[in-house]
Amino acid sequence: MAGFADSPVNARRRASGRNAYLFAVSAVIAKAAELRGGPLDARIQELVNKISAGLASDGTVDQAMVGELHEAQQALDTAAVEESQPGS
Numbered sequence: 001m002a003g004f005a006d007s008p009v010n011a012r013r014r015a016s017g018r019n020a021y022l023f024a025v026s027a028v029i030a031k032a033a034e035l036r037g038g039p040l041d042a043r044i045q046e047l048v049n050k051i052s053a054g055l056a057s058d059g060t061v062d063q064a065m066v067g068e069l070h071e072a073q074q075a076l077d078t079a080a081v082e083e084s085q086p087g088s
Contacts, residue, residue, distance in 0.1 A: 027076060027081045028046050028053075028073045029048065029069070029072075030044060031075055032068055032069055033046075033070035035071065047065075050062070050065060051065060
């Protein structure tokens with residue numbers, strides 16, 4: 001279909017997929033922060049800072065952080081996350 005790639009419908013579909021990905025990544029980071037204990041806002045900021053510092057310095061995330069995020073992903077109640085997703 002000519003022109004579909006640039007259509008508003010397709011643009012919304014692409015944005016929706018990106019939003020879902022961002023939501024999933026955010027849920028994993030929030031769970032990792034929860035597992036660390038302490039004030040949730042502070043732990044989320046700590047994790048985001050550590051991840052962004054690694055990406056800025058060499059384009060990678062520290063292996064210990066990858067392990068921590070994987071553990072958080074495994075501990076995440078995905079059904080509850082899906083139910084809380086806007087538009088679900």
